[in-house]
Amino acid sequence: MARTLLSLSNMEPKEVAALVDRAVELARTPRTPQVLAGRAIGIYFATSSTRTRTAFWRAATALGADVISYGPEDLQLVTGESLADTARVLAAYLDAIVVRTNGEIREMAELADAADLPVVNALSSHEHPTQALADLTMLRAEFGTVAGRHVLYVGEGNSTAMSLAHAVALSPGLRLTLITPEGYGIPDGLPAWLREHGAQDRVQHGHDLDAVIGPVDAIYTSRWNQMGVPKADPQWRSHFLPYQVTDALFARIGGERSIFLHDLPAVRGDETTAEVIDGPRSRVFRQAFYKYAAAMAILEWCVCR
């Protein structure tokens, strides 16, 4: 069976740790190993991307692979060809495919199940696993070890938050507090999954930012309209404003060395202020760089079995 990366939720802690270790190693390696020489990686993005698409393209070529990129209108999927037939055909040409859609993971699973083709979820409606692996890589690079660290995520319980929760739960000793506006929390299945994995004490969710007790090692936020998708409630902004990450929040619960993280793209004045994202605590562009390192580790893991 092909190795797929559709969700972190079905991975083992040791697999996640190995991927992050490898990403840190590859980020520091001056000569990238040509482990994908002679291979071809497909990159199919049905929605926009600046970081993830570029990171995977660059990672594939750095490892020696050729890349074939498909935009939203390029595959015959848009004219009605089935996912299963698409997978069977592409498996004959490609060694892995990196996919971004607005759809559910089950569509990517259908693609993965139909053929022996590794599929990487580069963002789906509820999960963003490659982002979370980049985030863990960032934390490892910043702090050396993640055990004992505490990350505060403030904002919508979107796909970035969901995969971050999985990633933290699978990283022994790391803690995550998710603080989301009422009505914009994490998907229903997460608490049960956390209990099954014995991580309910390390990953906690609430709505009251004032109840968080510091110091925290990192404050993480995400764009309020992920992928630019507008919200149904015309008053949504009034629910989100108390959750803006500001210097005052860092002053209250940040430690001396605490850092600011953001998956980007950012809207200054919404989820955070210019003072924070452009200030000395911000690691957001370093974090974006680690998408590239994580992408190399992920492609190697998928293809070189």
Ligand code: CP
């Ligand atoms: N964070 C993230 O996934 O960025 P892109 O949408 O630019 O890929």
